[in-house]
Amino acid sequence: MKATTLLGLLPLVRPSLGREEAADYIIVGAGTAGLVLANRLSEDPSVTVTVIEPGADERNNINVTGTDKFSLAFNTHIDWQYSTVNQPRANNRSLPLHQGKAWGGTSTINGMTYIRGNKLEFDLWSHLGNPGWTWSTLLPYFIKSENYTLPTPSQLDAGATYQPQNHGFSGPLHVGYPAALHNGSFAPLILGAWDDMSASLAHNADLNSGDVHGFGMGPQTLDGREDVRYDSARAYYHPVEHRGNLRIVRGTVRRILWGDGGGKGGRELLRANGVEFVTDQGAVQRMRVGKEVIVSAGGVRSPLVLEASGIGNRRILESLGIETLVDLPGVGENLGGQSAHIIVFSGEMEASASAYHTHVTAAELFGANLESVRNATRESIPRWAKDMARGSRNALSPEALEKQFRLQYDLIFKHNVTPAEVITVSAPGGIMVSNYYAILPFSRGSVHLGGLDQIDKPVIDPGVFSADFDIAATTAIGRMAQRFWLSDHIRPLVTAQLVPDASALPENATDAQWLAHLRQSLDMAAHPRGSAAMMSRELGGVVDPELRVYGTANVRVVDASVIPMPISGHMSAAVYAVAEKAADIIKQNSKGQ
Numbered sequence: 069m070k071a072t073t074l075l076g077l078l079p080l081v082r083p084s085l086g087r088e089e090a091a092d093y094i095i096v097g098a099g100t101a102g103l104v105l106a107n108r109l110s111e112d113p114s115v116t117v118t119v120i121e122p123g124a125d126e127r128n129n130i131n132v133t134g135t136d137k138f139s140l141a142f143n144t145h146i147d148w149q150y151s152t153v154n155q156p157r158a159n160n161r162s163l164p165l166h167q168g169k170a171w172g173g174t175s176t177i178n179g180m181t182y183i184r185g186n187k188l189e190f191d192l193w194s195h196l197g198n199p200g201w202t203w204s205t206l207l208p209y210f211i212k213s214e215n216y217t218l219p220t221p222s223q224l225d226a227g228a229t230y231q232p233q234n235h236g237f238s239g240p241l242h243v244g245y246p247a248a249l250h251n252g253s254f255a256p257l258i259l260g261a262w263d264d265m266s267a268s269l270a271h272n273a274d275l276n277s278g279d280v281h282g283f284g285m286g287p288q289t290l291d292g293r294e295d296v297r298y299d300s301a302r303a304y305y306h307p308v309e310h311r312g313n314l315r316i317v318r319g320t321v322r323r324i325l326w327g328d329g330g331g332k333g334g335r336e337l338l339r340a341n342g343v344e345f346v347t348d349q350g351a352v353q354r355m356r357v358g359k360e361v362i363v364s365a366g367g368v369r370s371p372l373v374l375e376a377s378g379i380g381n382r383r384i385l386e387s388l389g390i391e392t393l394v395d396l397p398g399v400g401e402n403l404g405g406q407s408a409h410i411i412v413f414s415g416e417m418e419a420s421a422s423a424y425h426t427h428v429t430a431a432e433l434f435g436a437n438l439e440s441v442r443n444a445t446r447e448s449i450p451r452w453a454k455d456m457a458r459g460s461r462n463a464l465s466p467e468a469l470e471k472q473f474r475l476q477y478d479l480i481f482k483h484n485v486t487p488a489e490v491i492t493v494s495a496p497g498g499i500m501v502s503n504y505y506a507i508l509p510f511s512r513g514s515v516h517l518g519g520l521d522q523i524d525k526p527v528i529d530p531g532v533f534s535a536d537f538d539i540a541a542t543t544a545i546g547r548m549a550q551r552f553w554l555s556d557h558i559r560p561l562v563t564a565q566l567v568p569d570a571s572a573l574p575e576n577a578t579d580a581q582w583l584a585h586l587r588q589s590l591d592m593a594a595h596p597r598g599s600a601a602m603m604s605r606e607l608g609g610v611v612d613p614e615l616r617v618y619g620t621a622n623v624r625v626v627d628a629s630v631i632p633m634p635i636s637g638h639m640s641a642a643v644y645a646v647a648e649k650a651a652d653i654i655k656q657n658s659k660g661q
């Protein structure tokens with residue numbers, strides 16, 4: 069604590085750092101993205117790469133390695149165990165937000181789902197000031213990162229399907245199905261029931277083709293033959309940890325240190341000359357950087373590192389006593405999250421080792437109400453934009469939010485991109501579970517530094533249910549999940565609705581009952597993104613299309629915080645691809661210098 073209080077007194081601009089240790093590239097955070105960069109940048113033996121990470125090497129932690137251990141790591145030492153500020157639209161509850169604290173970051177504790185998302189969701193990025201960012205420019209990087217393991221005959225029997233042209237077979241990241249997945253009665257039953265749910269809803273032969281519509285068994289980031297989770301440490305770091313030019317240093321980066329200008333674009337661009345970090349023993353140390361600082365601390369922490377370094381909203385920085393070097397009001401804003409919901413039944417069903425993922429269009433979701441929801445959404449966009457701009461205390465403009473929302477509206481209502489997902493799975497003892505989500509929410513929130521020495525206690529406000537669409541979509545997908553288990557196919561196997569109790573949420577529950585239930589039970593999915601968005605500055609962006617922080621010469625952000633808009637995919641697949649592409653951009657830039 070003493071050390072961090074001291075930090076507040078040190079000037080941000082330090083022209084010379086003297087004789088501290090140095091690296092060409094300093095990567096802030098050994099998370100999902102950070103270790104992709106560590107691996108790719110250190111391929112060049114002439115550069116040195118140092119990753120600074122507060123978490124530890126957890127390669128032997130059973131909660132990490134076990135492919136059937138999802139959620140056991142929550143609230144253990146490898147979970148940051150963040151919580152949000154009280155959410156007024158969730159009965160004023162503070163919601164837990166799990167983020168991994170380990171080599172491998174959140175990829176060590178996530179559900180391992182490997183689903184990329186819809187083409188058009190990625191194409192949208194190019195409409196936000198990011199030429200060169202589309203599905204077709206990211207696909208080679210999805211493929212580069214992946215080593216897909218073909219399902220065994222028994223796994224094919226059990227519901228695994230794929231199209232080889234969508235996959236990579238020589239990348240570091242194993243993707244496939246767990247060893248425990250083998251033939252049985254779950255797949256045919258679930259397939260038949262989903263098939264009957266809607267005339268337009270069909271089996272999806274490969275959820276990773278750029279079209280997630282329909283239902284299919286979700287592949288995961290694991291090696292089914294060794295039966296071990298593949299997090300980014302196992303995939304990208306262990307194989308290259310012997311490289312003499314690469315290392316991980318245990319510590320928490322508190323701020324970037326700046327030289328006195330002299331960037332490529334002239335004196336007005338800030339140039340980082342090092343970072344200051346606190347070791348796990350509490351000592352304050354500095355490290356010089358030769359080329360670049362790359363902030364990969366994740367959707368929660370990356371904006372905090374920028375703020376602590378004098379980059380952010382002047383009003384917020386002033387209130388914290390931090391000198392503003394780049395007034396960039398988008399830092400920490402645009403935070404997107406997804407709320408997570410569950411419904412559980414008991415009965416007679418075989419346990420399944422893998423889950424079905426069903427992604428539905430607005431037409432399937434809203435049925436006869438489609439037109440009224442569409443109209444209400446279109447008419448509400450200006451109000452949501454105004455409310456959320458006010459919520460950001462005008463860090464974002466209503467015009468900027470309105471532009472994002474109109475693009476998102478078009479995806480959902482004109483281009484039939486899927487705004488909701490149900491995950492269907494069964495556990496031992498006849499427990500049948502649906503997790504359901506509005507995956508393209510309009511709500512945006514923020515994450516900021518709460519104080520100078522409080523980088524580990526961020527002020528996170530996801531703004532849950534700020535837009536009515538999110539409530540309508542969550543209610544509709546919840547109803548679909550409930551209807552699924554009570555459909556003709558499955559109902560004979562069901563004995564009771566366990567969670568929530570059927571009296572709290574009966575089959576014919578009204579909108580008001582649903583809303584009351586959602587508010588008191590919703591959780592956060594661990595998918596924070598957008599808090600250092602890759603967008604034009606006018607729209608509230610923080611990094612340019614080369615992921616460089618506006619106003620700086622040699623600082624980038626590479627992780628989920630740059631992903632500017634919600635995606636139907638699960639976050640990690642996209643983070644791997646973004647980081648792979650970023651590594652190529654950085655290498656190209658470095659050649660040009």
Ligand SMILES: *[C@@H]1O[C@H](CO)[C@@H](O)[C@H](O)[C@H]1NC(C)=O
Pocket residue numbers: 129130131139140141142144145
């Ligand atoms: C694994 O998870 C369990 C349940 O949360 C916990 O009790 C245990 O300490 C964890 N093991 C490790 C090595 O963290």
Ligand SMILES: *[C@@H]1O[C@H](CO)[C@@H](O)[C@H](O)[C@H]1NC(C)=O
Pocket residue numbers: 156159160
């Ligand atoms: C939530 O807190 C606010 C402010 O403290 C209060 O006005 C509101 O009534 C509370 N809402 C609920 C549902 O408790």
Ligand SMILES: *[C@@H]1O[C@H](CO)[C@@H](O)[C@H](O)[C@H]1NC(C)=O
Pocket residue numbers: 222225250251
């Ligand atoms: C299930 O798989 C096992 C082993 O692969 C095989 O021996 C068995 O015949 C299969 N059963 C069915 C019903 O397909």
Ligand SMILES: *[C@@H]1O[C@H](CO)[C@@H](O)[C@H](O)[C@H]1NC(C)=O
Pocket residue numbers: 215216217237238239240293
């Ligand atoms: C990909 O994974 C398979 C096992 O599923 C392994 O045999 C192969 O060596 C891997 N390929 C690469 C390039 O790592």
Ligand SMILES: *[C@@H]1O[C@H](CO)[C@@H](O)[C@H](O)[C@H]1NC(C)=O
Pocket residue numbers: 439440443
């Ligand atoms: C939706 O809006 C259109 C165009 O404004 C209007 O013609 C239509 O009646 C509205 N439908 C509903 C159900 O509100």
Ligand SMILES: *[C@@H]1O[C@H](CO)[C@@H](O)[C@H](O)[C@H]1NC(C)=O
Pocket residue numbers: 574576577578
């Ligand atoms: C729901 O159904 C139950 C029993 O079938 C009935 O008692 C109840 O009034 C219904 N509730 C609504 C809101 O329709």
